[in-house]
Amino acid sequence: MAKEKLNENNFEKQSKSYQPKPPYVLNCMKAFIVGGLICVFGEALSQMYIHWFGFSEEKAGDPTVTTLILLSALLTGFGIYDRIGQFAGAGSAVPVTGFANSVTSAALEHKSEGIVLGVATNLFKLAGSVIVFGVVSAYVLGIIRYTWSLFF
Amino acid sequence: MTFLWAFLVGGAICVIGQLLLDVAKLTPAHVMSSFVVAGAVLDAFDLYDNLIDFAGAGATVPITSFGHSLLHGAMEQADEHGFMGVAIGIFELTSAGIASAILFGFIVAVIFKPKG
Numbered sequence: 001m002a003k004e005k006l007n008e009n010n011f012e013k014q015s016k017s018y019q020p021k022p023p024y025v026l027n028c029m030k031a032f033i034v035g036g037l038i039c040v041f042g043e044a045l046s047q048m049y050i051h052w053f054g055f056s057e058e059k060a061g062d063p064t065v066t067t068l069i070l071l072s073a074l075l076t077g078f079g080i081y082d083r084i085g086q087f088a089g090a091g092s093a094v095p096v097t098g099f100a101n102s103v104t105s106a107a108l109e110h111k112s113e114g115i116v117l118g119v120a121t122n123l124f125k126l127a128g129s130v131i132v133f134g135v136v137s138a139y140v141l142g143i144i145r146y147t148w149s150l151f152f
Numbered sequence: 153m154t155f156l157w158a159f160l161v162g163g164a165i166c167v168i169g170q171l172l173l174d175v176a177k178l179t180p181a182h183v184m185s186s187f188v189v190a191g192a193v194l195d196a197f198d199l200y201d202n203l204i205d206f207a208g209a210g211a212t213v214p215i216t217s218f219g220h221s222l223l224h225g226a227m228e229q230a231d232e233h234g235f236m237g238v239a240i241g242i243f244e245l246t247s248a249g250i251a252s253a254i255l256f257g258f259i260v261a262v263i264f265k266p267k268g
Contacts, residue, residue: 039162090169107261
């Protein structure tokens, strides 16, 4: 198949035809199963905290999330979580474990630059966007909702 | 029964994320940021709580619940302290998650050697 000569105008369109097409259905199935299993594990944890440790249903989220983050940080340290991530794609990135993975892996990656400038500075390199967008949107929506509740 | 719904709802949220990665060609950071904003918007209309009642951890484990908890904590304090409450309460419910992510992330990064 003859291709046009590459120039800056058609580069994006032309380069797309060279990229492999991702197997959409297979990727979605992997993400569904791994993501679903992480949530089932989280549900099992919160049932455990409710029945054995006396947490209320609302408060059980805190120890559950903390446990998931601890496990995910450890698995990232051992290099296992990244292998799960290659298999599962969004299935391991979207649960809160993916948030902990991005914190830990960014810090590990820059460890050679030292504890302060490497680990501590880069801890939120990837996860920072999540917190920034979360806080900005929640702040704006909170102000709007509160203003609304004053008048209606 | 909760386990089945947790699996189906949690899996479905991850499939939406996978489609955003594959079809819309977003980066994982863009997907996670969009999900947090989506969680906050759903909570602004009181929809996310219904999902949690229905699916349990299927709704609280995905990152969308981070946005929901941010707004939820803000609204709780706003009822008490007015506009300033939004700022006071915004991290109230997410504090456990953020604090433990910082603590465990830091400890693991100090102890372990980078792989690959």
